Amino acid sequence: MSFIRTLTKDIAPDQMGFTYSHEHIVCRPDFWVQKGEDDLLLDDPEKSKLDVLDFKRLGGDTIVDATAIDYGRDVPAVHRIMEETGVTIVGTAGFNKSFLWDAKIKEELKPLLGNYRTYAEWIDAKSINELADWVIREVEEGLEGTPFKAGQVKFGTGYNRITPLEEKTLRAVARAHHETKAPIHSHTEVGTMGLEQLELLRSENINLEYLSLGHMDRNPDPYYHEQIASTGAFLSFDGIGKIKYAPESTRIALVLNMVRKGYEDQVLISGDTARKTYYKHYDYGLGLEYIIGKWVPRFIDEANREGFDGEKLIRKFFVENPARCFSFKK
Template identity: 85%
Template sequence: MSFIRTFNGDIKPEDLGFTYSHEHIVCRPDYWVQRGEDDLLLDDKDKSQKDVEDFKRHGGKTIVDATAIDYGRDVQAVKQISDETGVQIIGTAGFNKSFLWDARVKEELKPIIGDYETYAEWIDKTPINKLTDFVIREVEEGLEGTPLKAGQVKFGTGYNRITPLEEKTLRAVARAHHETKAPVHSHTEAGTMGLEQLELLKSENINLENLSLGHMDRNPDPYYHEQIAKTGAFLSFDGIAKIKYAPESTRIYCILELVKKGYEDQILVSGDTARKTYYKHYDYGLGLEYIIAKWVPRFIDDANRQGFDGEKLIRKFFIENPARCFAFKK
């Protein structure tokens, strides 16, 4: 029996609906606070909520909030948005990537994780089994001492490297997955180190069909994508609308190359919308409505012209594949 865990309880996979697989809704990362990067602070619950309402108005039903503890998440605000909009939210336990760990631990978290000044100090000085226990608690009891349970576990690695602390968190997350059966998500910086992550996860006896790798479109290399897909893992193309990295034609090309090779059941699509300038109601950006309202019709048209069934593929990427990817398989 399988289920999906949301902030409002466990649901059947068939009740997930149209899903964005990687977003950030309300967060105030201390790393960016210290550097005065206001654009990277999604710190207005009401403005974030208006974008979520836009997503719902176009038929969206679920959002995976991929914000981990070290990225300044606000789980109570996100829960309120879920309650007030009716959009289902999946929360995230685990960790991000090492360069963000210079962030200061919020005072209210110190009773939960210990009296550490930074996340790097916490991760470095805490035995791996204790980090594992922490991730398990966030899945089975609740995030940051709340009753809001995580629906996935996450780790991250940097650009073209995996640091010792990142490997430590990867292994802690893998072991928490074995205990909880929560699906696993990974951050890959600019789409790099995905294959290296997979090798480490194999050493922890992880079934890679329970894993999604983020930011695959930041490394638009069809050969690389195929090597990852061969392992059974999900590939998340979650940079939609970020033309500064690549045009949409490049992303669509990479997605359809995977479809041609028979991997259409392993593709996820989202926006990783983590800046004020990406949000419509913060700073006039394209907003959370862009993918469902504009990118989806463009993809269908493009795919159909190339001989694919665009509508069928959209159903897979946003409904059927997330329903399998984010399921706890007990």
Template identity: 75%
Template sequence: MSFIRTFSGDIDPEQLGFTYSHEHIICRPPYWVEKGADDLLLDDYEKSKADVADFQQLGGQSIVDATAIDYGRDVLGVAKLSEETGIQIVGTAGFNKSFLWDAKLTDSLHNIIGNYTTFGQWIEETSINDLTKHVITEVEEGLEGTRFKAGQVKFGTGYNRIIPLEEKTIRAVARAHHETKATVHSHTEAGTMALEQIEILQSEGVNLNYVSFGHMDRNPDPFYHEQVAKTGAFLSFDGIGKIKYYPESTRIDCILHLVDKGFEDQILVSGDTARKSYYKHYDHGLGLMYIIGKWVPRFIVEANERGYDGEALIQKFFVANPARCFAFKP
């Protein structure tokens, strides 16, 4: 039987419901702490909780928290928020992109991964097998020594390049996936290097049906998207609301191009809401209510105008596809 692993326990995939597939809820990334980048620190429990409550009031049921160990997770805070709101949270084991690894390890992390100075030193000096064991532990025992287990494993690469340490983490995550059956999520910087990541995953024997590639809308290239989709992988359009990159019309066009090609069962949608200025209750931003409250109705209208069944597509992107994507399949 397949299941989805949440902070509140393993559930049947049909219980996941309306889901944002890539968000950050409470986190203090050490890299941005050291840079003094306050906008990138989601560090107020009550304000994060208020935005999650907005999402819930509009019918939201689950959120995938894509915050890995190198992005300043607050495991206990997110678990408490899940318990108090009833929103189901899927946690993340693994790693993010390499430029974050210059940050110094906090005292609490020394207790988890050892006496290293930075994330980069830890990853460089630790064998792939031991990195794999670390990821497996976070899936099967708990994140950062807690009892709250990860429901997916993650890796990331930089803009238009994959450095050796990033390849090392890809291979560690791939091997952890084989051991745990947890689904794999990829961070692609500005939507680049997915095809190169795929080559590494394939060399590790990973079935791409169990992989989702993030930030595909940061590289709005329909041909590129189609090449990724042909592998069977999920494509995550998780920059909704970020008009500084592209208008929503561009994202919708890319999504409907994939639908036209028959890939509607491989599309995920979310906001990657990782700044105070994106959150309503931190800094008057669009907030977690925006996608479910404003973008979904717009998408339905545009899809219907082009001859699609907009409501059926929304059901796929936010309910049926996440239920398949994030399921452990023993």
């Protein structure tokens, strides 16, 4: 039977409830530390917890934390937030994208990864299968040596390119998926290289219905989205609230285009809230409450005006689709 793997236990898919499909809760990426980019450091678990509580207060049930090992995650802190708020959290094994890999490996990880200075050195030194074994352990045993397990596996690629090391991690994640049956998530930089990712995954015999591609709304191209959706993959429109990239009208139009074309069962919605200025309790931003509190009512209204059942679509995007997307297919 299918199941969802949370940090602490496996649950039935129908227990997932209202779900944000791509967020970051506590992380301190060394890449951004070195550059002095404090806005990109979610380094106060108590403030993060307050935003998670806002999400819960408005009816939220589950958050998929897409923070991989190379993005400075704090697994124990995220677990504490899960325990203290009662919000279910799904963790992530795997990798992000190559430009982050110049970051220094945390000292506490060196006994697990070996005495490498950077993630790039570690990835370069290991074989695809050795990297796959690491990802498998994070799914089946625990993230970074903790008892808290990953519920999805992730890889990423850069803007309009896939580097050799990125291809290496993609193949490692694909092989870890075959072993664990964990769902796969991909980072696409500004929504690019999605089709190229799919071709590489096909070469690893991946059923693309087990994949979700992130940041699709950063590339607001309906034709491109239809090409991806035709493969059976999920598309994550996870830039909600980021007006600097596009108005909400653009994102809603993209989602409704997916519905018109018959792909409503492959849509995921989230905020990728990975900056202090996006969080309400760090820096007065829109916060984790924004999507469920303000975007959802607007979407329902706009969908109804277009002749759709807005409430039914919201249930698909936030309840039914995540329950299928994040299921282990054992």
